[in-house]
Each structure stands twice: as C-alpha cells, then as structure tokens.
Amino acid sequence: MDHKKYPSELRFDIVSKNWVVIATGRARRPDAFQEEGGVLPISKEECPFEDLPFENKSAIAVPNKYPAFFPFTSPTTKLVGPYQVMDGVGFHEVLVTKDHVRDVGDFSVEETKELIDLYQERYFAFMKEEFINYIAIFKNKGQRAGATVAHPHSQVIATPVMNPDIQRSLAGSKEYYDTNKKCAHCVMLEWELRDKSRIVFEDDCFVALCPFASTVAFEIRLYPKAHLSNFEKATENEKMCFAQALAVSMKKIKKALNDPDYNYFLHTSPVDGESYAHYHWHLEILPKTSTLAGFELSTGILISTIEPEKAAEFLRKC
Numbered sequence: 001m002d003h004k005k006y007p008s009e010l011r012f013d014i015v016s017k018n019w020v021v022i023a024t025g026r027a028r029r030p031d032a033f034q035e036e037g038g039v040l041p042i043s044k045e046e047c048p049f050e051d052l053p054f055e056n057k058s059a060i061a062v063p064n065k066y067p068a069f070f071p072f073t074s075p076t077t078k079l080v081g082p083y084q085v086m087d088g089v090g091f092h093e094v095l096v097t098k099d100h101v102r103d104v105g106d107f108s109v110e111e112t113k114e115l116i117d118l119y120q121e122r123y124f125a126f127m128k129e130e131f132i133n134y135i136a137i138f139k140n141k142g143q144r145a146g147a148t149v150a151h152p153h154s155q156v157i158a159t160p161v162m163n164p165d166i167q168r169s170l171a172g173s174k175e176y177y178d179t180n181k182k183c184a185h186c187v188m189l190e191w192e193l194r195d196k197s198r199i200v201f202e203d204d205c206f207v208a209l210c211p212f213a214s215t216v217a218f219e220i221r222l223y224p225k226a227h228l229s230n231f232e233k234a235t236e237n238e239k240m241c242f243a244q245a246l247a248v249s250m251k252k253i254k255k256a257l258n259d260p261d262y263n264y265f266l267h268t269s270p271v272d273g274e275s276y277a278h279y280h281w282h283l284e285i286l287p288k289t290s291t292l293a294g295f296e297l298s299t300g301i302l303i304s305t306i307e308p309e310k311a312a313e314f315l316r317k318c
C-alpha cells in the first residue's frame, strides 16, 4: 500500500524512545493553530453524539471522526535518516453514553457496569488483531482534560506500539516481582488496607485509594483486591465491584472538587503475546487540579499540592 495514503504516521524519538503520532491526514495550515480555543459546544443542538443509534443501550461504540490511528493492514516501518517511521495503523473508537449531561459521577452502579461491559467488549474485539500490542481505554472530561466534545464519552485506542511510560510501569512491576517473589501492587494493597489512611472506598473485591506517591492532588486508583493481570478477564462479579468502586469514586470527586475536569484510564497487561503475570491491572483517576509546568515537563517530577492522606480523608467524608 502506498505509504502516503496513511492519514497519520508514528515517529520514533531515538533519544527518549517515545513514539509520537503525526496526524498528517488532518494537516492544518500552520497559522490555523492560532484560531484554536473557545469553549466546547455544550448545547444539545450542536452535539455530534445526539443522533447516535443507542436503541435500548446506555453506551455504544462509534469510530472516532478524527482518528489518530487507522485500521489498515499490518504497519510498514521505514527509516528516514537516523529516524524510524511507522504507518499510523490501529483502532480509535469513541464510547458514548446516552445522556448529554449525566456523567459517570451521576451514574448508578448498573449504568457504570454497562459502560465497563462496553470497555471489555471493545477490548476483546481489538485484541484479536495480530498487529495490536496495546489497548488504551481512557476518558477525558472537560476542555482542560483534553476533551473536544462536551457530551460524556470514553475512548479506546488500540496500537502496535508501547511507549516508555507503559514499558517502565511493566518493567518496574516485573523487577519487583523477580526480586521479592511478590506483586508490588499486592504488597501496597495489603499495607494500605491495614493502614487505612489513604483508603477512599472498598467493596468485596475492589479498593479505591489515594496513592502514597500521588502524582496530582486527589488522584485515586482503583485496584481489584485479588491479583489479576488482565482487565479483559474480569468476571461479572469483578466488573460489578469495579463498577461500584468507580461510581462511588467519581461521585466523591464530583462533590469534593465541584465537578472538575478529569482524565481516567486503565492500566492493564499488553496484548503482544508475552506473559505479564507479575502485573496487576488498575484504573487511575486524575482530576485536573493543576497544569504541568516547566519543572514537571523538564524533569517528570510531579508536584501534588495536598497530602494524599488528607485528600483521602476528605474524599471519605464526601
């Protein structure tokens, strides 16, 4: 296939080892960036998700109108001088919930479970593809969190590449496991469930906590209590507990921070055929309480402006 037909390409930074997506198919005039900004379209009339065929479902998947990745055949890689370039192949879908305003923080446990069911269904669909190695499921709410549509929605991007952030997390988990013969997340959970100061919520098989080394104020992580490496293998009962923990956490964040913009995302084992038995899947919720500035961007050291213990205490009371 003619390389030029791909509307996006992945470029590899040989120093940081990061892959970046250059969305060539959406090329804009360089001066068009000045015209960006303004508020998200919030009226139902302007909303691109109002006419979707929900039928009796509360959440459905649709292809992203402006995908960063495109579902073609397996990617070809080429060298350009010292650089590596790969076709931007993959899948990019939007998972839209029915109501224009109601978000996960307003959902019942059942509605939240239906959204999680859809996450799992799409995950299964993409993991079957030979060239897909990592599946990212995430949700951006509000302009500060990167959302371009106000109507509540999540996204799934399935790609052939894994960035160092993911690899570092997997490698750290593996190194701890190899040294201690225990899962690092399980060790943390055991300590946290005894200590209780950073626990926000727990149910039969899930726990929501503010991490000891929180990266932003009011960060919450949700973990299955049992050592489970793959989100897609979650049982009905595990998904129900997950839904309860997610619905409660999002309600608490909405109340505590007055309906903030936020990102949340799943971290789970890649689907590249390797074994990740040392890994422990989880969901991270990052309320948009600050903006990354020079220090954070230059060093990767993040500054959280409240003690996680105080954030957890506040969230428990909400």
Ligand SMILES: [Zn+2]
Pocket: 044, 047, 048, 049, 050, 099, 100, 151
């Ligand atoms: Zn809408």
Ligand SMILES: [Zn+2]
Pocket: 183, 184, 185, 186, 187, 226, 227, 228, 279, 280
């Ligand atoms: Zn574990």
